[in-house]
Amino acid sequence: MICGRDHGDQNTAQIVDLGFTLHRRRRNRLLKSVVQTEMDEQGCPRCKTTKYRNPSLKLMVNVCGHTLCENCVEMLFVRGSSNCVQCDTPLRKSNFRVQLFEDPTVDKEVEIRKKVLKIYNKRDFDFPSLREYNDYLEQVEDIVYNLTNNVDVENTKLRMEQYQRENRDVIQRNKAKLTREQEELEELLLQEQQSNEQRRLEVLQEEQRQLQAKRKNKQALLDELEQSQLPATLLLAQHKVRAAQLETQIEQQKQAVKPTSLFSTGIHMRQTVSLQPVTKIEDVLYHYRPLQVETYGPPVPELEQLGRLGYLNHVRAAVTQDTAGGYTSGLACYRAIQDAFSGLFPLRG
């Protein structure tokens, strides 16, 4: 089938042609993608401006989840408050936010969710079991869903208020706390940051070291060439060997420099430490009640009375060395009398 030179020429033509088709195909694909993004572009429902026509168009969204462009907001809300063009909800100008998402209801939902989560901020450790925590999470989700989709708004709001009243302490306490997952995340981020920083420092130091070593080596060669009697080729060869050695040395010298990231107390340096006061323990005050000892014998005279009653007359007085430790002759006498008096009466009953 294929024979002779003519076919060869045809093939060359084919080659060139192929190049063109390639380019064309690529261009078509790109054009398509441009068209698509344009179609996706949204605009202001009131003045009908689109992003394509006005690249600096800024869409805003309020609590009701309906979009308006910045200019329309400025115009309609000159007096600070007005009603939504689409759903007639009374709105304030200050509540307008830049629309982050394509679907304005998501903007609205996120707004609501943030508010709800400020109140419903119980953590997993506030519950005795995972099951209850999950039930709680679902409840929260229900509230957000209702508020976003305007289902049973009044009741839901009441429920929220009631919850807020009942759980004021918990809400207050949990305000500054992160969930366990978030803590883990923070820690990971911290680690990542540190390792990045460390790597950067290492590379920098490494470069410095290499530069210095090379400079030194070069200088040494120059010095030698100046002073030595040996032929220059030999010196150059030596230098080459040394340079190679240096290279390998540099390769090996990769000592890890550990940065200090911990305080001596074990707290991470950039960790936020909670400065809240330690919670007080409320309890009944302690009242001292003298100890009543049942001795089963005649009453023992009090320690102070021993001298007066003459018990101490026949006891060796304490010498100065003994009193240094807090010993008095009364103590020993008292102990001995207690011992002697107890258990003298027979047990009753």
Next chain:
Amino acid sequence: MKLNIEGLLVYFPYDYIYPEQYSYMLELKRTLDAKGHGVLEMPSGTGKTISLLSLIVAYQRAFPLEVTKLIYCSRTVPEIEKVVEELRKLMEFYTKETGESNNFLALALSSRKNLCIHPEILHANIVVYSYHYLLDPKIADLVSKELAKKSVVVFDEAHNIDNVCIDSMSVNITRRTLDRCQTNVDTLQNTIHKIKETDAAKLREEYRRLVEGLKEANVARETDIYLANPVLPDEILQEAVPGSIRTAEHFVGFMRRFLEYLKSRLRVQHVVQESAPQFLKDIFEKVCIDRKPLRFCAERLQSLLRTLEIADIADFSAVTLISNFATLVSTYSQGFTIIIEPFEDRTPTIANPVLHFSCMDPSIAIKPVFQRFQSVVITSGTLSPLDIYPRILDFRPVTMASFTMTLARTCLCPLIVGRGNDQVALSSKFETREDFAVIRNYGNLLLEMSAIVPDGIVAFFTSYVYMENIVASWYEQGILENIQRNKLIFIETQDAAETSMALEKYQEACENGRGAILLSVARGKVSEGIDFVHHYGRAVIMFGVPYVYTQSRILKARLEYLRDQFQIRENDFLTFDAMRHAAQCVGRAIRGKTDYGLMIFADKRYARADKRGKLPRWIQEHINDGSLNLTVDEAVQLSKHFLRQMAQPFRQEDQLGLSLLTLEQLESEEMLQKITQIAHQT
């Protein structure tokens, strides 16, 4: 013939055997005995497949309780067909020799439309299918979940396995994916509404199940019935689905928020690169999505799709992709990176934002395989350097061996051409890309070769762009015209249909004696899957070193990760990657011992020890000092000499006793000693 391999009776369906096959089986048996993993490199065309099959089948018969199943993974459909063909031969031999009809059941899964989910698969002794069935979490969950623990897994042609692993875990999200996902979510919502009116009990039943948690799956995993799925992390199984996504409506709302968040992220003006924790933190701040529900996302979606009884899951591929992404990003804090590019590098004026969630750690995808199966064998014609594979795949092999090709005549001739006739250094490095002197010398090399090499020549370039430039330049300089006096020229393009057409015509031209040159690209379709036996490829010319495009951010992130986690230096990996592709390309020409071919490396950088040392041992052995840094003229002289030698008649008897053995020859003391030297342990 029947072989005795360290006490194991192996039926081998051919009358002759290559010494390296015997050596290969020896190593393989030791791997199976040790119940460990192995990395084995043996040149292509020396009968790797049949050695593998006959040994493992024999092992299965001898120790039916030790090894219950062979899972043979290959790369392309033609390769799978080849394996099945060999297997058939082996089975016929068994029936002939033993006289009994064998009760071996083998099964090949070729494409998704032939996908078989019959329970019979569980009882098959041999399963042959593509890598993806085991590595891609989405497919593996369907197909390979219930494979027995006592299986032997073989990855053939595994030199690219790390890339397959990475691709199977990476997710690319474009604006189109998100739009399709949006439609999916809308459909889901509508279906939920409909079902709520008609069959609310179904949703309640699902809800009850979710409250109970995913206990069933957990029991299954603990009792070790299923292969672990990297998209379904262990922690999930031990917990119930979080309350925030338990009901269907809430979950759809959750997906909607996640989707809107992704859309807002795609609206970037400049390239963003961030880690998974950074992404999670941002998503919490923007749309109040916690990490935990994200982690359950993939599983929750599957449950919902099951409950809604959606038959055509393919329609929901976009939302499945997004949910997989959610699970992966919240599960793995390391080994992945997120890169958001607002436009392609080539067209910086046209917005086409892509979110690449790219896996940098191939070991994540393959880990369940290594953990579950008692022996995993990784084998290919080009696996050099062997030690890098265990490192990047994170496993400990018990055997690592590279086998050489025993040859009766030196049938391959690697030449490294470093200079043109005018002493200009030949190189495809960036600085000399546009250098006319280099391009002219490359053209000269091809011209001279086209004059002396019979039949087909395959030339590989480093990239499509480079090829286009060079060919255009050759056309202007009139080199192309001169070449066409000798041979026809065909070109590989990025279009599959055009390429297969060119390939067909190329083979036709080789067949009828006109002679042809195929210009193709390393890493392209031709370089990976197509063999050029005998006259289809008498010479392969590799123009330049096929380094991967190093400016890509994904590659940069991966290199950084390799350096930090595995202590593999950037340059080492890049060179390794370039050399394995170069070896693949030049290996296309030699597909057996009777075949012969020139391998011309046209770049002076190949002469360096660090590059040369990374070529497979069976090629390296034939590179001597005389074939380094040649000029074009010298290469032509050597080639002429080589081709004249090779053109002499070559009979089977010449090979016997040297590179082809009968049973008696194999059992001689002297030969057994020689065989022990073939395997090169590392």
